[in-house]
Amino acid sequence: MILDKLKNIFGIKNKEQKIDDIVSAKVIAISKSLHKNKNSLEKIFSKSDDLIYRKIYLENSNTSLLLVCIDGMVERDLIADHILTPLQLEDNKGDITINLEKIKEKLITTLEVEISKGFQQLTRSLLSGNTLLFIEGYKQALMIGTTGWEARSIESPASEETIGGSREGFIESIKTNISLIRKRIKTPKLAVELLEVGRKTRTNIALVYLKGVINHELVGEVRNRIEEIDTDGIVGSSQIEQLIENHKWSIFPQIMSTERVDKTVGSILEGRITIIVDGTPFVLIAPVTFATFLNSPDDYYERSITSSAMRVVRYISYVLTTTLPALYLALTAYHPGMIPTPLVLTITESRMGLPFPTIVEVLIMEFTLEILTEASIRLPRPIGQAVSIVGGLVIGQAAVQAGIVSPLIIIVVSLTALTSFVIPVYSFTLSNRLIRFPLIIMGGLAGLYGIFMGWIFILIHLASIESFGVRYLGDFSPYKLEHLKDTIIKVxxxxxxxxxxxxxxxxxxxxxxxxxxxxxxx
Structure with a gap:
């Protein structure tokens, strides 16, 4: 009993418990009786009022059939035009015999028709949006492809806006997302492997890669990690990312998430693997490096000189957004001799009469900035923009007039916020925001020495990270000129x-x- 409680605490289950959790794993034989088959489905799908049972009787052939589907997951016109109508037309021809093989091979005109002998496969097929057709006297049933739920139209990616390039972004349909990739990579070497994850959700996952290019060990590693996932359900690609990444406690993302089709296609052509999760527009790309998160799709649509200049600006912005508040604190509190004398006098004058030390001012304004950023994301778009702009101006001006912070602190924090928006990948931006606070504390405690020590720890951590066998800093170490062709600059x-x-x-x-x-x- 104590052992069972410990297993429940740590999420460990016996094999018997895992099987009981999966309704579709209950092996139920298909009966020759339509009534018994209907009762079996009602037992499996108890309290499911959206299931449609349609009994059909073909008078001339003296055949009874049972059609089962889930309302809202099927295309009604497909059922009417490709199942019901052909059956009625065949029955109206006169004294004929209609059997299961004839219905499958000649009458059903949809592209996908399979025969099933057990309710395990039937249950999964029904939950995928297919239609089941039982025939009186047969211990088999037909699974007919009639999927037709509503899907969002293809739009421009909202989270990754660019000036050049494609305006097509991924949507929540895995089939549509795969077709968007196939439309751009027209080769039979483009491999698509379908997996299923989640005891309850049975979420479809596709591994897309280029055969003959990608490292086959990478494909095997990704496939094994996904197949080892044992959870009730997957509702988003971020869950897959967290479950298969190497370093669970690192703040740096080891898998890239993107909505852009062109970015995904470019990664596949380079030899990376793509993970598409049904129900989410965010596609995962692996392996990745530090430099990958600082590259923008616009870099490949502009000339190399302008792209290189923008990348240099991006790297400088990365350093500023993580270090600028800590650097200001260290210079003003510990190393004023490194600042020009007129600027030191200006800073000293602006700080006269302020109640808090510099480190408290910086932390207050940085925390306020984080609140405004989160508020602008959570609120509806028109309100969120007003909160971020008006809130920042009003709070900053009011704080200065009230004598809580100095005007220069507002400039430093504002510049920090602007430089954070330069980073192309949002998940990477989150790690920068977290790095900022420890560096502020270390800069406040030990000045520039504290900042240097902080960055040494960060670089050691970055050097220890791997993304599916690829070192996070592999573009820079060991140093090779060939590796730098598409990093800080773009040749x-x-x-x-x-x-x-x-x-x-x-x-x-x-x-x-x-x-x-x-x-x-x-």
Missing amino acids: PQGWMTQRPEILNVEDTKKQDIEKARMIVDE
């Missing part, structure tokens, strides 16, 4: 002839080297 497209070496791909050649040289020479 001309004709020079990027090889896929990233750190991915250990089977086919490293991205484009013909001789042709690329001819293009560059011209």
Whole structure:
């Protein structure tokens, strides 16, 4: 008894308990009687009023059939045009015999028709939006593809706006998302592996990669980690990300999440694997490195010089958004000699009469900034924009006039917020926001030495992280000039002839080297 309680606390279940949790795992034989089959379904789907049972009697052939589907998950026109109408037309021909094989091979005109012998497969098929057809006298049933639930139209990705590139973003339908990728990669080497995760939700997951390019060990590793997931349900790709990533307690994301189709296609062509989860528009890409999160899709639609300049701005912004408040605190409190004298006098004058030390002012304003950021995200879009703009201006001005903080603190915090918005990936921005506070505390306690020590710990942590066998800082260490072609700067497209070496791909050649040289020479 004590052992069972411990198992419940730590989420450990016996095999028998796992099987009992899965309704569809109960092996129930299909009966020759339509009435018994209907009772079996009603027992499995107890209190499910959205199930539709339609009994059909074909008079000339003296055949009874039972059609079962879930309301809202099927396309009614498909059922009427491709199932009911062909059966009625065949029956009206006269004295004929209608059997299961004839219905499957000749009468049902939908693309997907399969025969099932057990309720385990029937239950899963019904919950996937298919229609079941039972025939009196047969211990088998037909599973007919009639999926037709509502889906959101393809729109521009709201979380990753860009100036150039495609305006198509992923939606919640896994079939549509796969087709968007296939539309751009027209090769039979594009592999799509379908998996199922979740004892209750039975969520469909697709692994999409390029055969002959990707490292096959990477595919096996990702597949094994997903198959080992044992949970009641998956409602989003972020759950998959947290369950299969290497370092669970790291604040840095080890898998990239994106809504952009072009970004996903580019990653597949490089030799990465894509994980598509049904019911969410966010697709996962692995493996990734530190530099991956600072690259924007716009970089590949602009010339190399302008793209490189923007990337340098992005890296500088990353340093500023994580370190600027701590640097201001360290310089003003511990190292004023490093600041020009006129600026020191201005800072000293602005701080006269303030009740709190500098570190408290910085923490107050940073915490206020985080509140405004969260409020602008949670509120409806028009209200959220008003809160972020008006709230920031009003609170900042009021704080200065009330003598709580100095005007320079408002400038520092505002610049920190602006530089954080430069980072292209939101999940990576969250890690930057968390880094900022420990650096502020270390800068307040030990000045520049504290900031340097903080960054040493961060770099050690970054160097220890791996994303499916690829080092997080693999683009920078060990140093190779070849690795820097698409990191801090972006070289001309004709020079990027090889896929990233750190991915250990089977086919490293991205484009013909001789042709690329001819293009560059011209």
